[in-house]
Structures are given as structure tokens and as C-alpha cells.
Amino acid sequence: MSLIELRNVSAGYGKNVILKDFCINIEEGKLVSLLGPSGCGKTTTLRTIAGFIDVLKGQFLFDGKDFSRVPIHKRGFGYVFQSYALFPHLTVYDNVAFGLKEQKTDKKEMHRRVMDMLERVNLTGFEKRLPAEMSGGQRQRVALARALVLKPRLLLLDEPLSNLDAKLRVEMRVEIRRLQQEMGITTVYVTHDQEEAMAIADKIAILDNGRIQQYDTPEKLYHYPANLFVAKFMGNPPMNFVDGALSADGTRVQGQGFDLALPEHLLPGGRKFAGHPIKIGVRSHLLAVHTERVPQSMELRLQIAENLGKELLISGMVGDSFVRVTVPEDRALYEQYRAIVRSENPFVYLTMSGVYNIFDAESGVNIGLETEA
DSSP states (O other): OEEEEEEEEEETTTTEEEEEEEEEEEEEEEEOOOOTTTTHHHHHHHHHHTTTTOOOOEEEEEEEEETTTHHHHHOOEEEETOOOOOOOOOHHHHHHHHHHHTTTOHHHHHHHHOOOOOHHHHTTOOTTGGGGOOHHHHHHHHHHHHHHHHOOOOEEETTTTSSOOOOHHHHHHHHHHHHHHHTTOOOEEEEEOOHHHHHHEEEEEEEEEOOOEEOOOOOHHSOOBBHHHHHSSSSOOOOOEEEEEEOOSEEEEETTTEEOOOOOOGGHHHHHHHTTTTEEEEEEEEEEEESSSOOEEEEOOEEEEEEEESSSEEEETTTTTEEEEEEEOHOOOOOOOOHHSSSSSSSEEEEEEEEEEEEEETTTTGGGGOOOO
């Protein structure tokens, strides 16, 4: 059941409308990440849910009730800011206890809850420290404890790890996920880091220009992006794109150096977009390399072979499209590819050994997600 529902919401800053007819449903107990480039509407969505930004049009429903006009202090949501927003003159204990004091919680109950929460975030023994005496990761734990001690039904996190170094980011995302699952709290998590979102979220909403481009599990987003924007945004190294066109009957995809029969699952979309220019999208590790032409292969003019230690990266051109392929490290294979690069006939042949996608070049949609009318 959906705990949160935004129905055709428009919101923004003054006359600058960022979200336009925005819709999303979030199930209770799940962690959902809002992901996208700067300015796409991630933080605006979070601030609209929190109540910092007014809903201009549409509805924000929480547990089936219209919260569109409910004041911030009556929503009862936990919010962790990018900057932590701790009170510098208060100790760790008093920072965590601040909201409970505002609620006039009984002193014994307040002490019990504060100490329990400090134990949960591994800060037992830090009660008397000031924020300035703590590391960035420890301050972030205090901010989390302060939000969670109030037992909110919803936790909102605005790029909570962006001020931490790479090692600490990994440690803290594990910690946040542990706490979220342990407490079963519904969480909305804003980030621009796709690895962070993939690692921590049950579902990810990818935003661009105030609209959701795709909302799905991390696995579906990675393997079956809904459109070219999602395909280009997700994955490191980036997905390869090879230009081509669908045949007149929509059963084949053709281009410079290849003429491939569409697999069964792509035929409905192939027939719908028959004759259209397309882009084949395939991840670098899902391409197999052959030194001789084989059926269902693409011709690659090999330009460079690199040994990255754990894998080989070979790069070149399929027609006018730049393509990268990663294969397990093999010294003999590396020398073979280098010899091909230097030869008068520097060609190898690629087959797609796993999941690949075909996108309509004009609309950007993934034809594999289309069905016949």
C-alpha cells in the first residue's frame, strides 16, 4: 500500500515552476531514491513533501490523507539536511534531545530514547561532545539520530553524504540502510550519485526537468532503461550506443558493418517502429569479441587496447559510433589485440552476449518496452 502519493503536483519557487504534473507512489517501509542531474527537481520534490515548498497544483497524500496544506510542524516527518544543521553550541545529547524537549517529553522517557538512539548510531560515549569536536561522519550520525529519535513515519534525506570523503560515504550509506531496515521507516533519499542510489534503494526515480523519466528497481533501470536519457545517465562506464535503422518490416536492425535479426522479445517494438533510425544500447561487459566474422556480429575497427589490471578495455568504431568493450584480463589476449590494432586489417567482430536495448532515435523510447497494439 502507498504511504506517499503525489498526484499531478506542480511546485517551485515563485514563478519558477520546477515540478510539472509530477506523480509518484511510495510504499510504506521502502527506501526510494530520487536521482538525476543538478536542477532536475530532486530537492524540490523532497522539500515539497516536507512542506517547505507549497503545492501549486495537484495533491500530496500521506497515508490516504491530503497533506498539501498541512503545516511543516504538523507533518511529523524527519528531515536530514545536506549540511547536517546541528546546533553548534549544544552537545550531542542536547542536539538529539532537542525535538523531544520541544514536544515536552517526560525526562526519563526522553533520556531513554536519546541513549537508545545514540547506541543505534554507534555514538554511545559521545553525549557531551560538541559538533566541532566530531568528524563529518559522526556529525551525520548525530543528525540522523536527531531525526529518528522522534519516531517519524517518514524520513527525508537531502544528499546526506555529499560532504563526506569516498570511504566514509560507503560506510555511512551502509549505516543508513541498516537503520532504515531495522526501524522499518519509509525513506526518501535524494542523491546525484548513481552508485549510492543503486546500493541503497528499493526503487529509484530518475528525474529530468521536473519529470520522472523512469521509476523502478535498480536492476530494471540498469538493464532495461525506459529511454535514451535514462540509458545515458545510468552506468559506469556509460552504455555503448550504435547507430542503425530498423528494416522496413521491423524484423532486422541494420547499419554500417552489421545486419542483425531482432530477437523475439523485440519484434513487437520492431514492427511498431519499422523503418525508423535507432540506437542499439549495450553495456561494455555484455559484448563478446571475435577475431573472425560470426553470425549476428558487428564489425569493429579496433583503435586501442588497454590493460586495466583486472580487465582489458578495447575501443574502436562501429561505423561512426564509438564503442568500448571490457573483457577479463588476459596477457596473451591483450598482446593479440595490440597486434590487431597495428595490423593493416584492424578489425574484430562483436556479438551481444547478454541484455541489450534498442531505442528509437527520434523519440528516445526503448522499443523493447513497447507492445503491439
